[in-house]
Amino acid sequence: MVSTQIRTTKVQQSKLDTVDFSNLPFGKIFSDHMFVSDYKDGQWTDDRIVPFGHFTMHPASMVLHYGQAVFEGMKASKHEDGTPMLLSPLEHAKRINASARRMMMAEFPEERFVEALSQLVNLDQAWIPPQEGSALYIRPFMFATDEFIGVRPSETYRFCIVTAPVGPYYAKPVRLVVEQKYVRAVPGGTGEAKAAGNYAGSLLPAHLAQQKGFDQVVWMGGPNMTQVQEVGTMNIFFVIDGEVVTPATDGAILKGITRKNFITILKDQGYKVSERVVEIDEIVEAYDAGKLEEMFGAGTAAVVSHVSELQYKDKLMTLPPVADRKVGPFLKQYIDGLRSGKVEDKFNWLVKV
Ligand SMILES: Cc1ncc(COP(=O)(O)O)c(C=O)c1O
Known part of the structure; x- marks a missing residue:
């Protein structure tokens, strides 16, 4: 890795002692510094770490009109010996660039991404909450900054x-409803990119589901809306009669890094894992036959989000209590343990900051 010193301007007064680390609301408290780089004339320039603060924007900034914006979500944690660690940072660097390519945006060099991340987390390492399951959530993002009205790719960007800092996320098992009207993504669309607009489009269906008493929707696809895609902003896993099943990525499903890591861990543990088309009818059949043992969402933020209930049309399916489940709790413990150094990093996913 290239180790270049990024121009750094430190805060005069840290906000650290104003934060209650035992009570961290998700995504509301930000650490002292941020990394910024600007793209113009075909190059990323002026990489810098500066005090966290506002941007000013021109009203015609293209992102505000045509939505060229992509992002990542990742976490830094502390190893038992106090070293800050990142999990699979290069995967995130590659994915933001895959997202950028789909949205016709500039790519940020991957080694420079990891270097920026390392220097930023190193500087703000006192902000990493020490408790297992807590972490420093990291949000890399990029948006179009040309001051122009008219649809075309921007020529300038900000990264x-x-x-x-965040505490444990989504601790409670969730109640889901199978979405039958709205779609999140279709193959050939933008679902495989972490593009900001995908999330805007998901808000109305999620809101309608919440009004009916559910926590989130199960996104469906396929010609007849019968194929399971994802849950909310997570990939989805089922355990059916001892076999772990997850929908194959098909261009509509986000290629989750947690999903990929789970598949590797489970195969290594000797589980049968299938990535394939998952029809909702087979989930109902498995439930009726008493074989639907587990269902959970997989993503960086929550790691594992257990599903307690699933509504499909008129049928409410109640899953076994979390205490009776094996796979989901094992994966959650594995990833949390890996991040804190209790579980051996046999796949070399951790990168020291
Ligand atoms: C739509 C969607 N699916 C799945 C995921 C899970 O991906 P990852 O495991 O890389 O966090 C995310 C979160 O990034 C997401 O936004």
Whole structure:
């Protein structure tokens, strides 16, 4: 890795002692510094770490009109010996660039991404909450900054990384409803990119589901809306009669890094894992036959989000209590343990900051 010193301007007064680390709301508290780089004339320039603060924007900034904006979500944690660690940072660097390519945006060099991340987290390492399951959430993002009205790719961009200490996320098992009207993504669309607009489009269906008493929706696809895609902003896993099943990525599903890591861990543990088309009818059949043992969402923020209930049309399916489940709790413990150094990093996913 190239180790270049990024121009750094430190805060005069840290905000650290104003934060209650035992009570961290998700995504509301930001650490002292952020990384910023600007793209113009075909190059990323002026990489810098500066005090966290506002941007000013021109009203015609293209991102505000045509939505060229992509992002990542990742976490830094502390190893038992106090070393800050990142999990699979290069995967995130590659994914933001894959997202950028889909949205016709500039790519940020991957080694420079990891270097920026390392220097930022190193500087703000006192912001990493020490408790297992807590972390410093990292949000890299990029947006179009040309001051122009008219649809075309922007020629200038800003890339930024901010970080936020977070406590354990989504602790409660969730109630889901199978979405039958709205779609998140279709193959050939933008679902495989972490593009900001995808999340805007998901808000109305999620809101309608919440009004009916559910926490989130299960996104469906396929010609007849019968194929399971994802849950909310997570990939989805089922355990059916001892076999772990997850929808194959098909261009509509986000290629989750947690999903990929889970598949590797489970195969290594000797589980049968299938990535394939998952029809909702087979989930109902498995439930009726008493074989639907587990269902959970997989993503960086929550790691594992257990599903307690699933509504499909008129049928409410109640899953076994979390205490009776094996796979989801094992994966959550594995990833949390890996991040804190209790579980051996046999796949070399951790990168020291
Ligand atoms: C739509 C969607 N699916 C799945 C995921 C899970 O991906 P990862 O495991 O890389 O966090 C995310 C979060 O990034 C997401 O936004």
